[in-house]
């Protein structure tokens with residue numbers, strides 16, 4: 057038996073080095089990744105997610121890879137289509153993922169050939185890699201929480217800096233990517249702020265930060281919004297390319313104007329869909345309420361459906377106790393990749409407030425469990441969190457999907 061203060065001291069004594077060694081371990085693993093990458097220099101495919109964190113993390117990794125001597129081709133995805141994964145991993149020696157991929161480690165291992173190298177830099181829930189030519193660099197595996205302590209951009213920044221200390225001038229990108237993590241910065245996200253202030257690439261502005269780099273003289277929150285709009289709404293109109301370029305070169309007046317136009321377009325589409333749904337109402341089953349967005353988001357990336365469904369889940373026209381599901385037909389085109397083999401529909405699911413409580417209490421199943429299962433049953437795939445999830449299913453099975461989903465709730 058030891059006294060309470062002694063026990064606390066002991067805990068501090070043992071825990072502090074433990075926490076430190078985790079960061080050291082992460083850094084050591086990054087060095088191993090860099091060593092492996094250096095041996096493979098040639099072409100690399102960089103697959104990344106379609107919002108600010110996905111764009112900033114990709115920009116950081118791209119700079120580092122190019123400095124190593126790589127020719128980098130980027131592909132931006134809202135969802136990780138198995139057919140895309142198969143094609144890319146079987147036809148390229150080096151593939152890097154940022155802000156996407158964590159949920160599919162086993163599949164990625166399976167598809168990575170013995171001679172090839174795959175690196176995943178992400179912060180979503182994951183499992184450690186079991187193959188020595190597949191590296192899974194994720195804060196969750198080093199004692200941090202991905203939804204609290206580190207964005208994918210922060211991990212990508214630490215990776216870039218491990219390769220070249222001079223890249224710490226890009227610390228602002230980690231901070232822009234981290235906007236998606238709300239609240240007081242903690243863990244690795246906090247460490248990055250110190251770097252960014254030291255490099256004078258950001259400055260304090262009230263409780264927030266302003267990016268202090270040419271072409272970026274705006275708050276990091278605004279910068280993150282613009283990047284997300286470019287990459288998601290502008291997905292089929294070179295928006296991702298423009299977003300990636302802006303990360304390192306700053307926003308040109310043309311790009312800013314383009315992003316404003318896209319923002320206007322989306323606002324209009326959202327408003328019009330909301331009016332239609334208010335008039336027509338939602339389709340309902342016992343446990344589900346759903347809508348099809350029709351062609352309203354045509355020419356926009358499928359991420360916009362998720363934003364709309366989230367927004368809708370707070371409106372009074374939804375039933376607070378039922379799962380909310382939206383559909384949107386996806387174009388076959390994936391910029392920088394080619395065409396998908398099939399026509400797909402994006403599925404976005406949200407839990408409105410009443411249902412959210414029931415999920416938290418364990419009375420109703422979490423979306424992270426039933427949405428992937430329902431997608432899977434109809435030839436699609438999905439993932440997500442307990443109260444927000446999304447997936448993809450083939451065109452034409454929407455009504456059957458709703459039926460399956462409705463049954464899975466019970």
Ligand SMILES: [Mn+2]
Nearest residue numbers: 109110155208
């Ligand atoms: Mn992210």
